[in-house]
Amino acid sequence: MVETGMKGVGGSVCPSPVGNKSPNSGAEKSPEEPKVQFKQDLKSVLVTSVLNLEELDVDLYRGTHHWVPRTQRLFGGQIVGQALVAAAKSVNDNLYAHSLHCYFVRAGDPKVPVLYQVERTRNGRSFTVRSVKAIQHGQPILICQASFQMIQPSPLEHQFTMPVVPQPEDLSTVEELIRIHLSKPDLAEKLRQGLNKLLANEVPIEIKPVQPKLFSNFFKAVPKKLFWVRARGYIGEGNMKLHCCVAAYVSDYAFLDTALLPSPKYRAQFSASLDHAMWFHTTFRSDEWMLYECESPWAGGCRGLVQGRLWRRDGVLAVSCSQEGVLRVKLSKL
Ligand SMILES: CC(C)(COP(=O)(O)OP(=O)(O)OC[C@H]1O[C@@H](n2cnc3c(N)ncnc32)[C@H](O)[C@@H]1OP(=O)(O)O)[C@@H](O)C(=O)NCCC(=O)NCCSC(=O)CCCCC(=O)O
Numbered sequence: 060m061v062e063t064g065m066k067g068v069g070g071s072v073c074p075s076p077v078g079n080k081s082p083n084s085g086a087e088k089s090p091e092e093p094k095v096q097f098k099q100d101l102k103s104v105l106v107t108s109v110l111n112l113e114e115l116d117v118d119l120y121r122g123t124h125h126w127v128p129r130t131q132r133l134f135g136g137q138i139v140g141q142a143l144v145a146a147a148k149s150v151n152d153n154l155y156a157h158s159l160h161c162y163f164v165r166a167g168d169p170k171v172p173v174l175y176q177v178e179r180t181r182n183g184r185s186f187t188v189r190s191v192k193a194i195q196h197g198q199p200i201l202i203c204q205a206s207f208q209m210i211q212p213s214p215l216e217h218q219f220t221m222p223v224v225p226q227p228e229d230l231s232t233v234e235e236l237i238r239i240h241l242s243k244p245d246l247a248e249k250l251r252q253g254l255n256k257l258l259a260n261e262v263p264i265e266i267k268p269v270q271p272k273l274f275s276n277f278f279k280a281v282p283k284k285l286f287w288v289r290a291r292g293y294i295g296e297g298n299m300k301l302h303c304c305v306a307a308y309v310s311d312y313a314f315l316d317t318a319l320l321p322s323p324k325y326r327a328q329f330s331a332s333l334d335h336a337m338w339f340h341t342t343f344r345s346d347e348w349m350l351y352e353c354e355s356p357w358a359g360g361c362r363g364l365v366q367g368r369l370w371r372r373d374g375v376l377a378v379s380c381s382q383e384g385v386l387r388v389k390l391s392k393l
Pocket of ligand 1: 133134164166311312313314330332333385387
């Protein structure tokens with residue numbers, strides 16, 4: 060794993076301890092307060108496998124796959140998460156990722172592992188930069204630059220306000236929503252097959268949509284969506300570097316399709332993320348519910364731009380993300 064031990068990161072936005080507490084936590088419990096859901100004590104596969112890179116040589120690592128999207132190209136979030144693990148292994152313990160910028164230059168092949176080659180670009184007094192190349196078949200599939208900083212508290216602080224939404228305990232998971240659809244006797248056979256395939260997915264992320272109907276992509280809507288998200292399984296407190304790598308994995312999921320929301324008459328024939336950028340603002344736990352606020356300010360030229368914010372439950376903005384993806388669409392038959 061990246062590093063072990065209890066470490067904080069950032070702290071400039073909110074010097075609160077690691078963890079995503081509900082806005083009411085610490086206060087006396089009111090009868091309306093939702094019950095806290097405890098996770099199974101099963102370690103997240105993201106920690107035990109996906110982000111657990113094998114060290115082959117100095118600054119050279121190998122990563123394997125767990126879940127592969129139906130497109131049969133490697134999941135972008137997996138490659139970014141693994142690249143960040145590789146980069147983080149070469150920086151001092153007192154440095155934490157504050158941003159990364161990646162280009163997906165070739166489709167990842169799920170049949171072979173990915174090699175991660177780290178270049179120690181610069182070690183500064185406060186900031187340290189690493190460049191990582193993800194390689195398959197001797198060619199780069201991703202180029203990534205990650206910047207790390209030592210903790211530097213600052214009086215300069217502000218953040219947007221978290222949207223007010225229902226708490227995850229009051230919402231259904233994607234799987235629960237799919238099962239409700241599947242129980243409808245008049246469901247078209249093609250849709251039933253598609254939903255069953257989705258259920259068989261072993262994506263190591265749990266999602267609770269705030270507006271479930273937007274997840275079906277059948278309704279015209281402004282290009283904004285909100286969902287609660289967390290890593291499946293337990294990761295635990297204390298390894299902020301690892302939580303950032305898991306957030307990198309999570310942040311690419313269900314992100315780009317925000318750009319399709321205003322155009323339900325089209326469906327993506329070919330979609331793939333072209334680039335992905337992240338900014339880590341403060342401490343959080345990626346195995347606890349975070350609100351992912353996604354919006355697409357623009358689409359055109361067979362591309363879509365999406366921007367996202369990952370909020371801790373206590374209203375602290377933890378991570379910001381941006382991505383442009385290629386979106387080639389065709390008229391939807393449904
Ligand atoms: C394909 C990328 C983006 C670059 O494209 P291009 O330079 O065009 O590459 P080619 O290899 O020449 O073409 C690829 C593919 O596209 C077809 N193509 C190209 N141009 C056109 C055109 N003008 N009109 C129609 N079709 C065109 C071309 O024929 C090829 O089709 P194919 O033969 O059927 O393959 C390239 O840079 C790339 O692949 N980059 C990697 C992108 C990537 O893998 N990103 C990460 C994965 S995406 C992801 O994980 C999203 C999350 C999914 C999970 C979820 O939310 O559910």
